[in-house]
Amino acid sequence: KVVKDAHQEKDCFLSVKLPKSFPGEWKDAEPETLLYREKPFWLRRLLNDAPSTYEEVVTDLPSIYADAHSVRSDARRYEDDFPLAKVYNIENQLEKALQKTVYLNSGAALVIERSEGFVFVDVNSKKNVKNKEKQEALLAINKEAAKELFFQLRLRNLSGMILVDFIHMDREHRALLERELRSLSKKETVQTEFVDFTGLQLAELTRKRTRKTLFEQIFER
Numbered sequence: 001k002v003v004k005d006a007h008q009e010k011d012c013f014l015s016v017k018l019p020k021s022f023p024g025e026w027k028d029a030e031p032e033t034l035l036y037r038e039k040p041f042w043l044r045r046l047l048n049d050a051p052s053t054y055e056e057v058v059t060d061l062p063s064i065y066a067d068a069h070s071v072r073s074d075a076r077r078y079e080d081d082f083p084l085a086k087v088y089n090i091e092n093q094l095e096k097a098l099q100k101t102v103y104l105n106s107g108a109a110l111v112i113e114r115s116e117g118f119v120f121v122d123v124n125s126k127k128n129v130k131n132k133e134k135q136e137a138l139l140a141i142n143k144e145a146a147k148e149l150f151f152q153l154r155l156r157n158l159s160g161m162i163l164v165d166f167i168h169m170d171r172e173h174r175a176l177l178e179r180e181l182r183s184l185s186k187k188e189t190v191q192t193e194f195v196d197f198t199g200l201q202l203a204e205l206t207r208k209r210t211r212k213t214l215f216e217q218i219f220e221r
Contacts, residue, residue, distance in 0.1 A: 041211065046071050049189050060084040097155055097214055104148055108141050108167075112152060114215070118161040121149060125167055139173045142166045143180050150184050153192070157217075159209035163202045174201070181205070 029035060039047070046057065046068065057075040059065050068075035078084045085091070102110040108125035123145045125138075149164060166177060174197065181194040181203060191208035198204055 040067075043067055043071065053189070058084070094214075094218065098218070102148060102152060104141075104144050106141050106144050108145060110145060110148060110152065112156075112158075114158065114213070118163060119158050121162065121164045123164065123166045135169055135173045138167050138169050139176060142169065142177050146177065146180055146184060150188065150192075153207055154188075154190075155214065157211055157213045159190075159207045159213075162205040162207060163198075164205070165202055168201055177203075 038044075042064075046054075051072075057068050057072050058078050059068060059075070060078040062077070065075060065077040069077075078087070080087075100112055102112065104110070106125070108123060111122040111124060113120045113122075123142065125141050145166065152158070153162070169177065178194070178197065185192045185194045185205065188207075190210055193206050195204040195206060
């Protein structure tokens with residue numbers, strides 16, 4: 001069983017312990033005999049993720065549709081002649097998913113920098129707010145950024161240590177943002193934890209690595 005995928009220069013981690021329930025005839029199988037084939041990754045996601053994770057499941061491949069429909073009764077098979085990838089503008093969506101800057105409805109933006117050791121995210125805002133309403137406005141922007149942050153972590157399959165430089169606020173409003181981050185962390189299907197704000201007021205999170213990043217899946221040969 002592959003417990004952890006290969007990552008950069010690290011080999012995959014294998015579990016070779018045989019449970020008591022392991023069929024006796026499998027123990028005596030010839031070398032390189034296929035004993036068990038795990039379900040495809042996309043199917044495991046459909047089985048394990050909350051139904052609300054996906055607005056729609058659609059495919060133009062008959063074999064994929066059969067498996068998808070077995071776990072999601074609302075899965076849809078696309079049968080039009082116009083390519084499905086063009087309908088959903090897949091190439092453009094992938095390009096956007098790999099861009100460093102993600103713009104928010106408020107006019108703010110997330111700048112995502114990925115390195116081997118950690119992920120750094122900077123929340124930038126050019127929005128001009130009045131002093132009287134400043135803290136509430138900044139909190140609203142930071143909450144919007146937090147929700148988009150967790151979406152991007154899932155979309156890009158980012159993991160490890162994650163440091164986020166939110167727009168700085170006073171202690172009272174930072175505590176409200178902290179509550180939001182803890183709440184969002186608990187909703188994740190992949191083990192994610194908000195650790196704390198560092199001395200430099202950076203939000204520190206950790207996210208368990210379960211598979212390769214989107215970048216690695218596309219560009220690694």
